[in-house]
Amino acid sequence: METSARIKSILETVMDPEIPTISLVDLGIVTKIESRASQHAYVQLTPTFSGCPALRVMEDLVRTALTDAGFQEIEVETSFETQWNTNLITEKGRAALLKHGLAPPVKHEGYIELDVLSDTPCPLCGSRNTTLQSPFGPTLCRSLHYCNNCRNGFEGFKPI
Amino acid sequence: MEFTEKHVEGLKDLLYRMADDLLILGHRNSEWTGLGPILEEDIAFSSMAQDKVGQSLALYEILHELGESDPDTVAFTRNDFQFHNCQMVEFPIGEYDFSLVRHFFYDHADALRFEALTETVFEPLQMVAKKFKGEIKYHTMHANSWLKQLANGSEESKIRMQQSINELFPHALGMFEPSNFEQELMESGLFIGEAALQQRWLDTVVPLLESYGYTVPTDAAPLFGGRKGVHTEYLQPLLDEMTEVFRIDPSAEW
Numbered sequence: 001m002e003t004s005a006r007i008k009s010i011l012e013t014v015m016d017p018e019i020p021t022i023s024l025v026d027l028g029i030v031t032k033i034e035s036r037a038s039q040h041a042y043v044q045l046t047p048t049f050s051g052c053p054a055l056r057v058m059e060d061l062v063r064t065a066l067t068d069a070g071f072q073e074i075e076v077e078t079s080f081e082t083q084w085n086t087n088l089i090t091e092k093g094r095a096a097l098l099k100h101g102l103a104p105p106v107k108h109e110g111y112i113e114l115d116v117l118s119d120t121p122c123p124l125c126g127s128r129n130t131t132l133q134s135p136f137g138p139t140l141c142r143s144l145h146y147c148n149n150c151r152n153g154f155e156g157f158k159p160i
Numbered sequence: 161m162e163f164t165e166k167h168v169e170g171l172k173d174l175l176y177r178m179a180d181d182l183l184i185l186g187h188r189n190s191e192w193t194g195l196g197p198i199l200e201e202d203i204a205f206s207s208m209a210q211d212k213v214g215q216s217l218a219l220y221e222i223l224h225e226l227g228e229s230d231p232d233t234v235a236f237t238r239n240d241f242q243f244h245n246c247q248m249v250e251f252p253i254g255e256y257d258f259s260l261v262r263h264f265f266y267d268h269a270d271a272l273r274f275e276a277l278t279e280t281v282f283e284p285l286q287m288v289a290k291k292f293k294g295e296i297k298y299h300t301m302h303a304n305s306w307l308k309q310l311a312n313g314s315e316e317s318k319i320r321m322q323q324s325i326n327e328l329f330p331h332a333l334g335m336f337e338p339s340n341f342e343q344e345l346m347e348s349g350l351f352i353g354e355a356a357l358q359q360r361w362l363d364t365v366v367p368l369l370e371s372y373g374y375t376v377p378t379d380a381a382p383l384f385g386g387r388k389g390v391h392t393e394y395l396q397p398l399l400d401e402m403t404e405v406f407r408i409d410p411s412a413e414w
Binding site: 050052053081083136144158 | 294
């Protein structure tokens with residue numbers, strides 16, 4: 001148990017390669033941590049999006065961080081066993097997204113319609129008077145918005 | 161229940177149908193990158209391409225676990241007659257109305273197929289189906305908003321969309337070409353079967369299209385072939401282009 005906690009604290013320092021303010025733990029993609037000996041680490045990750053190209057990079061980042069911390073037997077696996085959704089992003093993670101200039105995803109009950117995205121609060125001025133421009137943004141996890149109050153375009157982390 | 165050899169064969173055939181549809185349509189969608197009529201649409205089709213190719217990879221990986229070759233070999237070394245995709249996804253992108261209508265027909269079927277598969281008894285497929293569902297939702301929302309918008313755009317936009325609906329509808333019905341294993345898939349709880357899926361699809365798309373003001377040629381006869389490896393003249397050139405870089409050095413590490 002102690003080793004698992006140590007692994008988790010190491011993963012809290014591994015940042016998302018596309019959004020460097022949020023850790024993999026706060027992103028909610030670390031779905032299992034196990035250790036059967038002090039030098040052994042098993043980490044299971046779940047993809048944010050099936051087509052996310054950052055996935056292999058994340059696996060490598062986890063391996064490197066654990067190697068640097070002295071682990072000798074490291075297993076990193078990606079699995080769909082737990083399906084990621086944006087409700088799994090922690091409060092700390094939501095603050096980290098905002099820090100990167102991304103509107104955190106609207107919390108949902110599993111039912112998403114475009115209306116849910118249309119009043120995304122602006123990460124720059126906080127206004128809710130915003131318009132969804134497109135649910136597809138520069139990466140699979142982002143949507144494009146416009147703030148009618150401060151008149152800036154901004155990106156949101158889209159709810160899924 | 162115990163799976164027999166026929167159940168596994170049926171399951172593999174089902175996985176190939178879905179994975180090949182996603183790979184081929186994903187490739188077609190990517191052809192809009194840099195050409196979309198407005199920037200947001202360029203990005204939308206590129207994003208959907210990325211989703212689809214990523215989803216096809218997850219399905220090819222399941223096939224690999226069932227004893228098929230690895231995903232790269234399966235995706236890049238087969239010829240057209242070995243692909244199980246429906247013919248509709250292999251047509252060139254055409255004009256934007258054609259690509260939008262194909263996107264609408266295909267993604268509603270895809271959403272309903274994976275919705276049904278969230279209840280399959282085959283667990284690896286059940287897990288990815290649950291994952292894909294959330295991603296596909298954005299594809300159907302995108303398709304619906306454009307089908308609706310262009311029905312109310314100009315006289316020309318409505319005529320063009322209606323023509324594409326008429327042209328593509330028989331091909332869309334071809335998505336539901338029965339396999340040789342319908343009975344095995346249904347009795348084992350692996351899949352609800354193509355006939356049931358087609359009915360769900362009709363119950364979804366026909367009322368939507370009519371509510372936007374289009375007419376639906378529901379008496380059209382389906383155009384089959386793709387699921388059994390019979391393809392149009394368009395698939396092999398697509399594969400030649402898609403695999404061009406791979407074929408330069410098939411053993412290269414990426």
